[in-house]
Amino acid sequence: MAVISELLRSEEDGTISFGDYTLSTKAKLDNFEHQGDLYKVKTCQEITKLERNGMFVYESVPGTAVGHLKATDTGMEFSVEGAEDAQVTVELEDEAEYDIVIDGADAGRMKTNLGGKLSLSVELGDAPVKVSVQKC
Secondary structure, three states, X not given: OOOOOOOEEEOOOOOEEEOOOOOOOOEEEEEEEEOOEEXXXXXXXXXXXXXXXXXXXXXXXXXXXXXXEEEEOOEEEEEEEOOOOEEEEEEOOOOOEEEEEEOOEEEEEEEOOOXXXXXXXXXXXXXXXXXXXXXX
Protein backbone atom coordinates (compact mmCIF):
# COMPACT_ATOMS: atom_id res chain seq x y z
CA MET A 1 0.00 0.00 0.00
CA ALA A 2 2.65 2.52 1.08
CA VAL A 3 1.98 6.16 1.82
CA ILE A 4 -0.80 8.17 0.18
CA SER A 5 1.24 10.83 -1.63
CA GLU A 6 -1.85 12.95 -2.33
CA LEU A 7 -2.71 12.72 1.42
CA LEU A 8 -6.34 11.72 0.75
CA ARG A 9 -7.93 9.99 -2.22
CA SER A 10 -11.16 8.31 -3.31
CA GLU A 11 -10.81 4.68 -4.35
CA GLU A 12 -12.73 2.98 -7.18
CA ASP A 13 -14.54 0.75 -4.65
CA GLY A 14 -16.12 3.77 -2.92
CA THR A 15 -13.71 3.82 0.03
CA ILE A 16 -11.06 6.40 0.91
CA SER A 17 -7.34 6.12 1.57
CA PHE A 18 -5.26 8.69 3.44
CA GLY A 19 -2.08 9.41 5.42
CA ASP A 20 1.66 9.71 4.94
CA TYR A 21 3.70 8.56 7.95
CA THR A 22 7.01 9.45 6.27
CA LEU A 23 6.54 13.23 6.50
CA SER A 24 8.71 14.96 9.10
CA THR A 25 6.40 18.00 9.24
CA LYS A 26 2.60 18.07 9.33
CA ALA A 27 0.76 18.27 6.04
CA LYS A 28 -2.98 18.75 5.68
CA LEU A 29 -5.66 18.62 3.06
CA ASP A 30 -9.01 20.27 3.72
CA ASN A 31 -12.40 20.28 1.96
CA PHE A 32 -11.86 17.01 0.07
CA GLU A 33 -15.25 15.91 -1.25
CA HIS A 34 -16.14 12.21 -1.27
CA GLN A 35 -19.69 10.91 -1.71
CA GLY A 36 -21.26 14.17 -0.56
CA ASP A 37 -19.11 14.54 2.57
CA LEU A 38 -16.18 16.91 3.18
CA TYR A 39 -13.03 15.36 4.61
CA LYS A 40 -9.95 16.86 6.26
CA VAL A 41 -6.71 15.00 6.90
CA LYS A 42 -3.62 15.96 8.89
CA THR A 43 -0.66 13.63 8.72
CA CYS A 44 3.04 13.25 9.52
CA GLN A 45 5.37 10.88 11.39
CA GLU A 46 3.80 11.71 14.77
CA ILE A 47 0.07 11.58 13.98
CA THR A 48 -2.54 10.94 11.31
CA LYS A 49 -6.03 12.37 11.83
CA LEU A 50 -9.15 12.28 9.65
CA GLU A 51 -12.37 14.30 10.05
CA ARG A 52 -15.63 14.04 8.08
CA ASN A 53 -17.88 17.11 7.99
CA GLY A 54 -15.94 18.56 10.93
CA MET A 55 -16.40 15.43 13.09
CA PHE A 56 -13.65 13.07 14.27
CA VAL A 57 -13.31 9.76 12.34
CA TYR A 58 -9.78 8.35 12.82
CA GLU A 59 -6.54 9.13 14.61
CA SER A 60 -3.30 7.21 14.96
CA VAL A 61 -0.20 7.87 17.03
CA PRO A 62 2.34 7.68 15.50
CA GLY A 63 1.24 8.52 11.95
CA THR A 64 0.00 5.83 9.58
CA ALA A 65 -1.25 5.29 6.04
CA VAL A 66 -4.83 3.98 5.88
CA GLY A 67 -6.20 2.15 2.89
CA HIS A 68 -9.77 1.54 1.81
CA LEU A 69 -11.49 2.93 4.90
CA LYS A 70 -15.17 2.02 4.81
CA ALA A 71 -17.45 3.32 7.56
CA THR A 72 -21.04 2.07 7.86
CA ASP A 73 -23.82 2.27 10.43
CA THR A 74 -22.57 -1.01 11.93
CA GLY A 75 -18.81 -0.45 11.99
CA MET A 76 -15.63 0.30 10.10
CA GLU A 77 -13.06 -1.57 8.02
CA PHE A 78 -9.64 -0.45 6.79
CA SER A 79 -6.05 -1.51 6.30
CA VAL A 80 -3.29 0.33 8.12
CA GLU A 81 0.45 0.59 7.61
CA GLY A 82 3.17 2.45 9.47
CA ALA A 83 6.79 2.62 10.48
CA GLU A 84 6.02 1.27 13.98
CA ASP A 85 3.16 -0.10 16.07
CA ALA A 86 0.32 2.41 16.45
CA GLN A 87 -2.47 3.38 18.82
CA VAL A 88 -5.58 3.86 16.66
CA THR A 89 -8.73 5.68 17.82
CA VAL A 90 -11.93 5.63 15.77
CA GLU A 91 -15.33 7.25 16.22
CA LEU A 92 -18.34 4.93 16.32
CA GLU A 93 -21.70 4.80 18.10
CA ASP A 94 -21.77 6.01 21.74
CA GLU A 95 -21.61 3.29 24.40
CA ALA A 96 -21.93 0.38 21.96
CA GLU A 97 -20.09 -2.95 21.92
CA TYR A 98 -17.97 -3.96 18.91
CA ASP A 99 -16.20 -7.11 17.72
CA ILE A 100 -12.58 -6.34 16.78
CA VAL A 101 -10.68 -8.41 14.19
CA ILE A 102 -7.05 -7.51 13.43
CA ASP A 103 -5.39 -9.26 10.49
CA GLY A 104 -7.91 -12.09 10.65
CA ALA A 105 -7.40 -12.73 14.37
CA ASP A 106 -10.21 -12.13 16.86
CA ALA A 107 -9.05 -9.34 19.19
CA GLY A 108 -12.17 -9.57 21.36
CA ARG A 109 -14.98 -7.17 22.11
CA MET A 110 -14.68 -3.56 23.17
CA LYS A 111 -17.20 -0.95 24.22
CA THR A 112 -17.03 2.63 23.05
CA ASN A 113 -17.04 5.43 25.59
CA LEU A 114 -19.76 8.05 26.05
CA GLY A 115 -18.33 10.01 23.12
CA GLY A 116 -18.24 6.94 20.84
CA LYS A 117 -14.48 6.62 20.72
CA LEU A 118 -12.76 3.24 20.63
CA SER A 119 -8.97 2.85 20.91
CA LEU A 120 -6.94 -0.19 19.89
CA SER A 121 -3.29 -1.06 19.45
CA VAL A 122 -2.13 -2.36 16.09
CA GLU A 123 1.17 -4.19 15.62
CA LEU A 124 2.56 -3.08 12.27
CA GLY A 125 5.21 -4.76 10.15
CA ASP A 126 6.16 -5.12 6.50
CA ALA A 127 2.60 -5.47 5.17
CA PRO A 128 -0.64 -3.57 5.72
CA VAL A 129 -2.77 -4.86 8.60
CA LYS A 130 -6.52 -5.28 8.06
CA VAL A 131 -8.76 -3.99 10.84
CA SER A 132 -12.49 -4.71 11.17
CA VAL A 133 -14.65 -3.16 13.90
CA GLN A 134 -18.26 -4.41 13.73
CA LYS A 135 -21.16 -3.77 16.09
CA CYS A 136 -22.23 -6.77 18.15
